[in-house]
């Protein structure tokens with residue numbers, strides 16, 4: 001399997017402990033070449049720690065893995081030559097200009113002199129930062145910095161790129177620009193490993209893994225997440241005064257949870273067939289007119305919230 | 320090691336130094352400030368040093384001797400006394416800086432060809448002026464001795480090459496430092512401090528700002544990073560050295576007696592060690608404030624106190640003397656003073672040079688090894 005050139009990244013029982021604290025708990029996954037792989041999880045889940053082990057910055061406590069065919073423990077140098085990495089914290093030099101930052105990374109990756117100028121122009125153009133090229137990086141706004149950082153991370157045309165929250169805290173235009181770049185790279189066969197907090201961005205990924213408290217609790221395509229992986233079902237309820245009704249719907253037996261989405265109520269239920277009529281009965285009994293109750297495909301957010309609650313529930317029981 | 324990567328790192332570091340007013344000021348102001356502060360007294364005019372005299376001999380010969388001081392523009396005889404009490408009182412009140420005592424048999428000694436003692440009490444509290452005054456005393460005496468021989472009757476064998484011997488006994492500052500001694504020592508202090516202080520910030524800053532995280536994910540090797548960071552600071556160190564040598568010569572009239580090339584070659588060796596020590600401190604501490612404080616503690620203090628710069632090592636307790644062997648500046652100060660004052664060459668300095676080379680090698684080794692550890 002490790003000889004398989006279609007596999008870009010694979011890890012087996014990857015574990016990282018800081019003292020007695022287990023930050024990453026025996027995680028397994030495989031990423032195919034050209035795939036956009038989303039790594040999702042709440043704060044402190046272990047996303048950055050995993051990325052840092054894959055990029056050869058941290059050595060795992062146990063387990064094994066390969067990135068671009070190289071061992072993550074023994075061949076960190078070869079890995080660094082072949083990957084791009086954009087860390088979570090902005091990590092370019094504030095006191096260098098935009099161009100100087102790009103020049104610095106072309107030097108580090110030993111871009112041939114004949115290609116340097118062209119690559120620089122490409123990055124500046126892709127990021128849309130032509131007007132800032134001679135400005136100090138500290139004087140440009142967060143969104144532009146992030147685009148520049150992305151450009152610098154891919155200056156050497158890596159075959160795999162690791163992006164740790166590339167779009168956190170930036171405006172929608174920059175997010176759109178970054179995702180356009182990511183998709184463009186993937187279309188050219190580059191494998192993208194990306195962490196994010198934004199569920200709408202997660203929809204852009206070919207496959208997703210959900211990590212929580214260091215443990216990988218789900219993996220699959222976005223569609224698999226919403227259908228096979230999520231065991232519960234979601235009902236969308238349209239009713240006047242939905243804020244008031246949300247509480248009462250939750251009290252119906254078979255309803256696990258409710259949440260407001262705009263004016264609609266989303267109710268997580270074990271079975272739509274059984275609980276749907278019970279909810280309708282609630283409205284009928286109260287004499288409410290103009291309500292609709294229907295089963296819908298859950299959003300990724302629904303899926304993750306439900307999976308995390310399930311995990312916590314099981315572990316509290318176990319404890 | 321890859322030169323392309325080292326060049327990229329060095330260029331980046333250089334740009335950062337240029338844009339950081341703090342390091343620019345440090346690298347330019349420290350040498351000038353230290354030299355001017357310490358050298359201020361050196362430029363004082365020492366004409367007309369006030370002098371009191373007790374002539375116990377009262378002979379023609381003694382009067383002749385005193386006349387030489389009288390005629391010198393460097394001294395001003397402000398009075399004759401005949402007790403030590405009076406002389407000391409004049410010095411204590413600051414009215415006089417020098418007291419000369421010619422003993423009863425001054426002329427008899429001189430006539431019989433034995434060394435004639437002359438006692439000088441010099442107020443050493445302002446050591447710089449005292450040193451210069453002492454120099455003037457020696458030259459007046461040397462002058463007198465020369466004339467003495469010139470007038471000696473032919474046929475008399477000269478048994479004593481120094482008719483008047485000069486043995487100063489400074490009362491208040493027994494070390495009697497000379498500025499000619501201080502300026503080369505200052506160069507050592509400047510290089511050590513600048514080197515370690517500037518570089519101590521450089522790696523720590525990368526950890527603090529998160530740029531190190533990105534760097535270690537690139538193919539950069541630890542030794543490339545260390546060398547890339549070292550080069551720009553090495554240039555600054557050399558620049559400071561040139562600045563100090565020029566100031567020493569033109570502002571303080573302390574020229575290099577020996578080979579300037581040797582001075583720069585051995586200074587480069589010392590600079591290597593000092594810079595690498597700063598980088599090592601920076602790697603260990605990961606925090607700019609901690610690193611700079613540690614750098615001052617580990618460099619400036621020992622260099623000023625334990626290198627022999629201000630306090631002679633032979634004068635220290637044995638335990639402290641043992642510690643000074645660990646202070647690299649101790650060896651470098653011998654080199655700089657040797658080249659500056661005595662014009663000695665590598666044949667006399669190779670031992671010190673060897674210690675500096677060992678120091679530099681140890682620092683390079685430790686810096687690279689520590690950095691590899693920190694990253695892993």
Ligand SMILES: Nc1ncnc2c1ncn2[C@@H]1O[C@H](COP(=O)(O)OP(=O)(O)OP(=O)(O)O)[C@@H](O)[C@H]1O
Nearest residue numbers: 018021023041042043044045046047048049050088
């Ligand atoms: N060097 C370290 N030493 C000790 N604990 C660490 C270290 N690095 C990370 N941790 C801990 O490991 C856990 C996982 O951290 P990690 O940065 O991987 O989370 P994350 O999923 O990236 O979170 P976020 O969304 O906030 O970035 C956290 O509880 C963190 O405090």
Ligand SMILES: [Mg+2]
Nearest residue numbers: 047048049088
């Ligand atoms: Mg993180």
